[in-house]
Amino acid sequence: MKRLAVSLGAALFAALLGAALLELGPPAATLAPLVAGTLAQSGVTHPVTAVLLNFRGYDTLLEIAVLLIALIGLTAVARRGEAPAATAAVEPVLTTLARLAAPLMVLVAVYLLWAGAFRPGGAFQAGAVLAAAAVLLHLTRLLPAWATPGTWLRAGLAGGFLLFLAIAAALLAEGALLKYPPAQAGLLILAIESGLTVSLGLILAGLFLFLSEERR
Amino acid sequence: MTEPLPWLILLPLAWATATFLLGPGRGAWLAIAGIAVQCGLTFALAGQLLAEGPQPHAAGGWAPPLGIALAADGLAAVMLLLTQGVALLLALYARGYFAPGDQAARHFWPLAGFLLAGMNALFLAADLFNLYVTLELVGLAAVGLVASGGGAAQLGAALRYLFATLLGSGAYLLGVALVYGAYGTVSIELLLPLVDADVPRAVWFAAALMLAGLMLKTALFPFHFWLPPAHGGAPAPVSALLSALVVKASFYLILRLWLGPFAPLAAAIAWLPALLGSAAILWGSWRAIRAERLKLLVAWSTVAQLGYLFLIFPLIAAPGPALAAGVMQAVSHGLAKAAMFAAAGVVIHVTGRDTVAGVAGVAGRLPLTLFAFALAGVTLMGLPPSGGFLAKWLLIDAALAQGAWALAAVVIAGGLLAAVYVFRVLRQAFLDAPAVEAAHPAPPLLEWTAFALAAASVLLGLRGMELLRLLSVGSAG
Amino acid sequence: MTSGLVFALAGVALFAMGAAGVLLLAELMRRVLAFNIMGSGAFLVLVGLAQRNDVPDPVPQAMVLTGIVVAVAATALALALARRYQALGGRDELAGDD
Known part of the structure; x- marks a missing residue:
């Protein structure tokens, strides 16, 4: 009964909203020309990076906090204790490939970080590749699961966010939250993105490796 | 610190991260000191408001629609006062409540700090998408607090709470997407003159989705099912924070939308x-x-x-x-x-x-x-x-x-x-x-x-x- | 019909399916997946609708990147909770109450 009501409701909702979207005329206004016109002052030449780190950089600051919260919440419920010893053997071919792939993935991450200023890329993509390298190494048993984070790991997890926060606070001297002086914007964005790449890599890897402790 | 407004967001973020760095269960006094300073900042902000009127702040120095607008008015200031005041007393309470080594206290301080930062950011935001991020900040921190150190029943309550809050913010986000699609901006101030009684039907959907999602987060009957187990099952300082403050954050946002951009639509319902x-x-x-x-x-x-x-x-x-x-x-x-x-x-x-x-x-x-x-x-x-x-x-x-x-x-x-x-x-x-x-x-x-x-x-x-x-x-x- | 509008319509359908899934599915793992489908639907509407004249707009693209990261965080937290819940109680469904 509930199944039928919810399914019908969802289908009706989709149909009505779909019809409403078809009624909309062409967009009255879009921010694309405004972004293009202001891009020169943003310190980067790729519009998405400019929005993400400069025009709407404050969103990004809060979003890193969301990731940190998820990680803290996850370690709060993850079972603590000794990670169980590996039981099944791993294919030697897989291990060799992982050993080869991991350094290349780090190289790709550095490239993505650097490329973010002028083409698709940036800290999130680079951090995701770093995290994927860590997960790959873990699955081939070259990297053990993480237990409760120690001081250094905590510093690595939070470091990128702290750097971002410190720059945001320092830039208050410019008169507003995260207001980059146009001349230094490119350098500051690169510094923030570099810190974030390391921390995001660790956080995203942690979302997997802290949970993996329960592997049997 | 000439302007208190941005510090009300940066300060709790900073001490939350610092208590995380200090390690599990530590940092209580740092947190209490941080909240005490936030109280002072809120009073300074309230004084500024009474003397000079509403305080806008363009994050990044970019005016909307390009940048994110923050704003403090009387309504925001009252909610900020309530939040910092209750949080200060509850932080002292929590300091005494959690015994050393208590499982539930291991992650209390960083999560509480991020929760407060999220709420302050929510009260001060004047940008619909930024508000979505603050909603998620508050929601996930609250779920983490409910789940910390709990048994199966508490985790079940946390999961129910998580799905309710994610469903609510998902509906809100779809509403934001429709608003941006219709008007090309998410700034509340710029939307005010654009919305009138004969808006396209997609905007009606947006208003309904956003308000319904927020009502789910505020636990309005019949969306209240998640609240009693979550608030009744958590440790007392967490229950108090959630029941006193967190549900008010989504109510505040309903009020903002109802009195602001959706006012021409709201009279009908x-x-x-x-x-x-x-x-x-x-x-x-x-x-x-x-x-x-x-x-x-x-x-x-x-x-x-x-x-x-x-x-x-x-x-x-x-x-x-x-x-x-x-x-x-x-x-x-x-x-x-x-x-x-x-x-x-x-x-x-x-x-x-x-x-x-x-x-x-x-x-x-x-x-x-x-x-x-x-x-x-x-x-x-x-x-x-x-x-x-x-x-x-x-x-x-x-x-x-x-x-x-x-x-x-x-x-x-x-x-x-x-x-x-x-x-x-x-x-x-x-x-x-x-x-x-x-x-x-x-x-x-x-x-x-x-x-x-x-x-x-x-x-x-x-x-x-x-x-x-x-x-x-x-x-x- | 432009491709942006097609994406937006597909997003509406995905959102409705995902939301129904979150409401109806009992298994926690399936519910988490349903939430992700719902989120993806909202992201498609955000990007597609703004670009319904097929002119790229970087602002919703950046918003969606932010949204994806938030969804990743929520998914990880949900999986961690579900896994611990299952380990403690041996169930992969929430016990029903009134």
Whole structure:
């Protein structure tokens, strides 16, 4: 009964909203020309990076906090204790490939970080590749699961966010939250993105490796 | 620090991260110092508002629509005052509540810090998408607090809460997507002149999705199902934070949208929230009257008290004290409910039992805690001179001025029902009970912070006019 | 019909399916997946609708990146909770209450 009501409701909702979207005329206004016109002052030449780190950089600051919260919440419920010893053997071919792939993935991450200023890329993509390298190494048993984070790991997890926060606070001297002086914007964005790449890599890897402790 | 506004967001983020760096269970005094400074900043901001009017702040130095607008007006300042004030007392309470090595305390300080940062950011945001990020910040931090160190039942409550909050923010996000698609901006200020009564149907969908999602997050009847297990099952300081503050954040956002961009659309459905609010008052009170567990009683009382907040919507379009009544109810309930959960926490700590029957004999052993519970009850019942009385009086005043007799009747009935569940606990407390030898002593810090919160909720009624003067700064209502 | 509008319509359908899934599915793992489908639907509407004249707009693209990261965080937290819940109680469904 509930199944039928919810399914019908969802289908009706989709149909009505779909019809409403078809009624909309062409967009009255879009921010694309405004972004293009202001891009020169943003310190980067790729519009998405400019929005993400400069025009709407404050969103990004809060979003890193969301990731940190998820990680803290996850370690709060993850079972603590000794990670169980590996039981099944791993294919030697897989291990060799992982050993080869991991350094290349780090190289790709550095490239993505650097490329973010002028083409698709940036800290999130680079951090995701770093995290994927860590997960790959873990699955081939070259990297053990993480237990409760120690001081250094905590510093690595939070470091990128702290750097971002410190720059945001320092830039208050410019008169507003995260207001980059146009001349230094490119350098500051690169510094923030570099810190974030390391921390995001660790956080995203942690979302997997802290949970993996329960592997049997 | 010339401008307090951005520091109210950066400071809690900084100390939350610092307590994470210090390690599990540490950083209590850092957090308390941080919140104390936030209190000072909020007072500075309120002073600025009274002297100079609303304070806008363009994040990144980019004016909307390109950048993200922040803004502080009277409504935001009142919510900020409530949040920092309650948080300071609850932080002191939590410092005394969590024993060293307590599993639930390992991650309390960083999560509480991020929660406060999220709420402050939410109160100060004037950008619909930025508000989505702050909603998720608040929601995930709250879920993490409920889940920390809990058993299967608590984790089940946390999961239910998580799915409810994600469904709510998902609906909100789809609404934001529709608004951006229709108007090419998410700045509240720029949307104001664009939305009128004959908007495209997609914008009606956006308003409905955003308001419904936020009502789910505010636990308005019939979306309240997730609240009692989550608020009733968490450790007392967490229950108090969630019941006093977190549900008010999404209510604040409903109010912002209702009075702001969606005002031309809202008049058509103004009676619906009041109807649901009335049902919440009756059903929540009934369940509180029937509850066996003490914290569950307090949690069901939250469901009922949240109902009052929604009674104001049919009255809010006309001039009158409806907005003041709603905000006064949010503030006085915030103080009283924090006090009630704090007092319940002391009782449970001392007797070791979370049942209404377990309260028996508490009057002799914990007079101060019981007094705090009773004072908080005075506010919930709406007896003079409490803040709850002022809120309900303003609400009845607004209702009668517009001939809404039914709403006034609901307010009075709700007060009587509240008296039933409050006196149920008080009566039990004065019963003789065999002294429990294994009882823990009550730390004075816990008793006094609970009392301070309760006393503030009552004294609020005497100083309410100053709060309402602050509320009227740049107010849309 | 432009490709942006097609994406937006597909997003509406995905959102409705995902939301129904979150409401109806009992198994926690399936519910988490349903939430992700719902989120993806909202992201498609955000990007597609703004670009319904097929002119790229970087602002919703950046918003969606932010949204994806938030969804990843929520998914990880949900999976961690579900896994611990299952380990403690041996169930992969939430016990029903009233």
